Amino acid sequence: MKNIKIALAAVLVLTLSLSLCACGEKKEEGKTAEPLKIGVPSDATNQARAISLLETAGLIEVDDAAGFTPELKDVTKYIYNIEIVPAAANTLVSTLDDYGASTINGTYAVPAGLSPSEDGLITEVQDPGAGNPFINVIVARTADKDNEDYQTIVKAYQTQTIAQYILEKNSGSSIPAFDYDPNYEVPDDYVSSLEGYKSSPEGKKVIKMGVCGSGDVWRAVQKVLDDQNSGLYIDVIIFDAYNLPNEALNSGEIDLNAFQHKAYLNSEIASQGYELTDIGDTSCAPLTLYSKKASSIEELKELAGKKEQ
Amino acid sequence: MAEKFRELAPNVYNYSDRFAESMKATFQMFFIAGLLTLLIGGFFGILLIVTKPGGIKPNRAVHTVLEIITNVFRSIPFIILLIFLIPFTRMLVGTSIGVKGAVVPLVFGAVPFFTRQVESALSDVDPGKVEAARSMGSGTLGIIFRVYLKEALPDLIRVITITAISTIGLTTSAGAVGAGGIGSFAINYGQNMHYQDIVNVCVVVLLIIVSLIQIIGNTLARRTYNRELFKK
Amino acid sequence: MIRIEHLEKHFLTKDANIHAVNDVTLEIGDGEIYGIMGYSGAGKSTLVRCINFLEIPDSGSIEISGFGKIVSEGGGLFLEKDGSRAPLSEKDLRKLRRSIGMIFQHFNLLDRSTVFDNIAYPLKYSGRSKAEIEERVDELLGLVDLKDKKKAYPSQLSGGQKQRVAIARALANSPDILLSDEATSALDPDATESILQLLKELNKKLGLTIVLITHEMAVIKSIAGKVAVMEDGKVVEEGEVYDIFSDPKQRITKKFVGTSSGLEKIEKLIENGTVLPADSDTEKLVKLTFTKDSVGEAIISKVSRNWSVDVNLVLANVDVVGENALGGIIAKISGSAENVKGALEYMSSCGVNTEVIANGGEV
Numbered sequence: 065m066k067n068i069k070i071a072l073a074a075v076l077v078l079t080l081s082l083s084l085c086a087c088g089e090k091k092e093e094g095k096t097a098e099p100l101k102i103g104v105p106s107d108a109t110n111q112a113r114a115i116s117l118l119e120t121a122g123l124i125e126v127d128d129a130a131g132f133t134p135e136l137k138d139v140t141k142y143i144y145n146i147e148i149v150p151a152a153a154n155t156l157v158s159t160l161d162d163y164g165a166s167t168i169n170g171t172y173a174v175p176a177g178l179s180p181s182e183d184g185l186i187t188e189v190q191d192p193g194a195g196n197p198f199i200n201v202i203v204a205r206t207a208d209k210d211n212e213d214y215q216t217i218v219k220a221y222q223t224q225t226i227a228q229y230i231l232e233k234n235s236g237s238s239i240p241a242f243d244y245d246p247n248y249e250v251p252d253d254y255v256s257s258l259e260g261y262k263s264s265p266e267g268k269k270v271i272k273m274g275v276c277g278s279g280d281v282w283r284a285v286q287k288v289l290d291d292q293n294s295g296l297y298i299d300v301i302i303f304d305a306y307n308l309p310n311e312a313l314n315s316g317e318i319d320l321n322a323f324q325h326k327a328y329l330n331s332e333i334a335s336q337g338y339e340l341t342d343i344g345d346t347s348c349a350p351l352t353l354y355s356k357k358a359s360s361i362e363e364l365k366e367l368a369g370k371k372e373q
Numbered sequence: 374m375a376e377k378f379r380e381l382a383p384n385v386y387n388y389s390d391r392f393a394e395s396m397k398a399t400f401q402m403f404f405i406a407g408l409l410t411l412l413i414g415g416f417f418g419i420l421l422i423v424t425k426p427g428g429i430k431p432n433r434a435v436h437t438v439l440e441i442i443t444n445v446f447r448s449i450p451f452i453i454l455l456i457f458l459i460p461f462t463r464m465l466v467g468t469s470i471g472v473k474g475a476v477v478p479l480v481f482g483a484v485p486f487f488t489r490q491v492e493s494a495l496s497d498v499d500p501g502k503v504e505a506a507r508s509m510g511s512g513t514l515g516i517i518f519r520v521y522l523k524e525a526l527p528d529l530i531r532v533i534t535i536t537a538i539s540t541i542g543l544t545t546s547a548g549a550v551g552a553g554g555i556g557s558f559a560i561n562y563g564q565n566m567h568y569q570d571i572v573n574v575c576v577v578v579l580l581i582i583v584s585l586i587q588i589i590g591n592t593l594a595r596r597t598y599n600r601e602l603f604k605k
Numbered sequence: 606m607i608r609i610e611h612l613e614k615h616f617l618t619k620d621a622n623i624h625a626v627n628d629v630t631l632e633i634g635d636g637e638i639y640g641i642m643g644y645s646g647a648g649k650s651t652l653v654r655c656i657n658f659l660e661i662p663d664s665g666s667i668e669i670s671g672f673g674k675i676v677s678e679g680g681g682l683f684l685e686k687d688g689s690r691a692p693l694s695e696k697d698l699r700k701l702r703r704s705i706g707m708i709f710q711h712f713n714l715l716d717r718s719t720v721f722d723n724i725a726y727p728l729k730y731s732g733r734s735k736a737e738i739e740e741r742v743d744e745l746l747g748l749v750d751l752k753d754k755k756k757a758y759p760s761q762l763s764g765g766q767k768q769r770v771a772i773a774r775a776l777a778n779s780p781d782i783l784l785s786d787e788a789t790s791a792l793d794p795d796a797t798e799s800i801l802q803l804l805k806e807l808n809k810k811l812g813l814t815i816v817l818i819t820h821e822m823a824v825i826k827s828i829a830g831k832v833a834v835m836e837d838g839k840v841v842e843e844g845e846v847y848d849i850f851s852d853p854k855q856r857i858t859k860k861f862v863g864t865s866s867g868l869e870k871i872e873k874l875i876e877n878g879t880v881l882p883a884d885s886d887t888e889k890l891v892k893l894t895f896t897k898d899s900v901g902e903a904i905i906s907k908v909s910r911n912w913s914v915d916v917n918l919v920l921a922n923v924d925v926v927g928e929n930a931l932g933g934i935i936a937k938i939s940g941s942a943e944n945v946k947g948a949l950e951y952m953s954s955c956g957v958n959t960e961v962i963a964n965g966g967e968v
Contacts, residue, residue, distance in 0.1 A: 154565045175567035256387060274470075274551065278561050301470060304548035304557050308470070311459070312551070317468050505713035507659055508784075509727040509774070510703035512695070519726070524717055597717075 099145045100368035103166030105153035107306045109328035113351045114167035132197040132327040144368040165355035170237025184352035197327035199241045201342035209341045218344030220288040229284045241345040258284035268297035274309035274321035314338040384568035395558035402544040406479035414484040418491025447485040475552035483540045490532035498524045527594045534590025607633040612665035625651040627838035640829030641818040648838040649818040657705045706775030710787035712767040714759040727777045745773040765796030785817035826926045850926045851896045871935045886942035890963035895932035899956040912948040914940030
């Protein structure tokens with residue numbers, strides 16, 4: 065009986081010490097092997113830009129064949145020991161503490177008090193001129209691309225009023241992608257007075273516009289349209305996800321959409337066979353890599369360490 | 374009052390018109406989808422009970438098919454159902470977006486859940502009561518309305534309450550197809566624009582709606598019990 | 606009259622084919638109280654459910670006076686009436702059920718309805734107006750003596766009161782036949798007695814034919830006129846209750862009768878060896894059954910006087926079956942071999958059913 069007790073005790077001690085050792089070992093391992101997590105938007109439209117940005121930062125290498133829309137599978141080499149973690153774009157601000165660094169859209173970062181110039185490690189270089197694939201666009205069905213009403217809306221968007229709205233609203237993190245005068249002065253309540261603008265569809269032709277996010281800019285555009293007596297009313301339909309506005313537009317359930325850049329549109333056309341065409345540029349919002357753990361790209365690289373090949 | 378509110382939730386105040394629209398969309402989705410779910414799910418739940426082996430009108434084929442459909446749709450997460458049903462929705466109501474387009478997937482999401490709940494509530498009715506009704510010459514409809522639905526009423530009210538609350542939950546995902554609603558408002562304005570007060574108010578509003586449904590349901594369920602029933 | 610002919614019913618379960626009713630032929634006369642007795646699983650419950658077609662028999666026929674003869678054939682039901690034959694419609698079936706009342710072991714009242722609404726349930730099918738329904742319910746409440754419980758819910762009633770409500774409900778549309786499925790099995794002895802008295806009264810007052818199934822002998826003894834004993838789906842013995850009790854033929858019937866009289870305890874005593882007679886000729890253990898003709902006579906004292914034998918009473922029991930007394934005695938008779946023989950012969954000649962259950966050392 066006594067022997068059994070001793071044997072049991074021995075087994076217990078052995079098991080405990082073994083498991084403790086195992087834990088310790090694991091921790092030891094983690095220090096060298098655990099990769100640094102980098103958050104990127106999970107939607108294809110932003111993820112491609114994030115991957116390009118990480119390449120620019122010198123953290124990874126990407127297959128040239130992927131062009132403007134690389135995916136995770138196109139990453140050919142991890143130069144530093146990082147892991148790219150896709151997450152919903154709008155959650156990256158709140159979870160920034162949990163990542164080594166995250167690539168965040170200006171539209172989400174700026175309202176949260178992050179400044180690309182002060183807090184960012186690296187920001188996309190965005191040329192608002194033609195040829196930049198990351199310029200956001202208004203899209204119509206190819207068959208309707210010359211529709212006069214749609215052109216009227218594009219023209220109403222590409223005005224000084226809207227340019228000022230975009231710049232003021234986003235504190236410079238979003239830039240108009242059309243000609244405007246950068247020297248202007250506006251009252252304090254400029255943004256809120258435009259957003260508060262109310263119009264009615266009565267007696268007007270209703271144009272259904274699919275967007276993602278708040279879509280408040282279209283209230284400002286509506287004011288421009290009404291001031292011109294255009295007889296058009298923009299009915300904004302907010303989609304919570306990026307996967308549907310193109311589908312809805314292609315099937316004719318909405319008339320226009322404005323939520324994506326050219327690169328994303330082109331990849332959607334290629335993969336889904338949509339017959340869509342961009343009919344006007346709106347703005348571009350650079351993506352920035354933010355971190356709470358490192359204050360520069362160099363520091364981040366040091367934190368991650370070189371990836372053992 | 375308004376001043377106080379403005380102070381506590383400045384962004385909700387600024388976006389009060391969008392907030393009102395969201396509430397309207399949520400209620401529209403809830404009432405239309407809820408009513409359809411009540412009718413369709415109630416019908417299927419009764420059909421499951423009636424056609425089960427040993428039921429009052431056993432029918433193996435109908436019962437099996439209904440079982441399979443219910444189980445399949447119950448196991449599909451709502452957000453996936455929302456996308457999966459788009460072509461069907463478009464065929465059925467002409468559009469897959471907006472409140473109208475959201476109602477179809479909402480019904481598909483809630484009906485299987487409600488069907489099961491109704492089935493379980495009705496199967497609690499003592500088979501002896503059903504047999505007694507048959508012995509008195511009641512037909513199928515008579516037994517459904519005068520025995521099953523009447524005897525199970527408090528349980529039915531309880532499962533309607535549970536389903537109503539879960540339907541409110543489903544409506545918050547409907548923003549994916551552009552239907553708006555409080556959930557969409559909380560994401561697009563509260564979360565994305567970092568207006569915490571909007572998130573808070575949305576949570577409180579949903580909490581109030583859910584509590585109201587629960588309170589109404591509990592009260593009705595209690596009323597329909599004969600209080601004497603449990604005196605013994 | 607209910608005439609059941611060659612009735613068959615099988616149940617298919619996963620592992621077995623149960624022959625619940627096996628070629629049953631019975632005739633139940635108008636105004637009779639007919640008991641069907643058997644252990645659980647004997648098929649009596651299925652048989653009675655076939656009478657109002659809650660169970661559809663596989664084959665055979667049931668003729669109910671005033672309605673016609675319903676034949677089950679090839680999976681369908683047919684109604685033979687006035688020489689013509691047609692498939693039994695759902696409507697006819699429901700009409701038939703409405704003309705036969707049924708009560709159950711667990712009452713099966715609707716818990717969320719008042720006593721009034723429970724009784725009014727079948728009246729909805731009678732085409733009566735609201736006022737007429739109210740009048741009829743009051744009448745029925747009077748019949749079962751529950752006038753003051755009209756607005757009560759079933760949960761507020763005792764078991765006996767619940768069964769009274771169930772009886773009132775079953776009689777609402779004035780049926781000629783009442784089926785009772787173990788109606789007193791869930792009740793205490795007092796309530797059982799009062800329900801049986803009520804059934805007897807209703808039988809007399811309304812001329813109601815009552816078919817009752819039970820596993821309780823006391824119920825049969827108390828109110829039934831005729832009885833059928835069922836075992837494994839078959840009716841093994843049938844007849845007047847008194848005859849069956851005084852002279853059971855089948856093993857199962859003897860077992861039932863024995864259980865009810867308490868005389869079966871003798872088997873225990875024999876097993877223990879305490880009552881075994883010493884010699885086979887001079888001492889015998891006998892079971893004497895006194896029927897209505899002999900129960901009044903002083904046979905025991907006559908025998909012991911005239912044949913100078915000792916009669917040692919081991920067990921005795923006197924029952925009332927229906928209106929008549931039925932006595933049973935187990936006694937040890939000892940004396941000279943001749944006298945013992947003579948005593949037994951005398952008793953038989955007096956109409957006492959005499960059965961030797963043990964001879965010295967042998968059972």
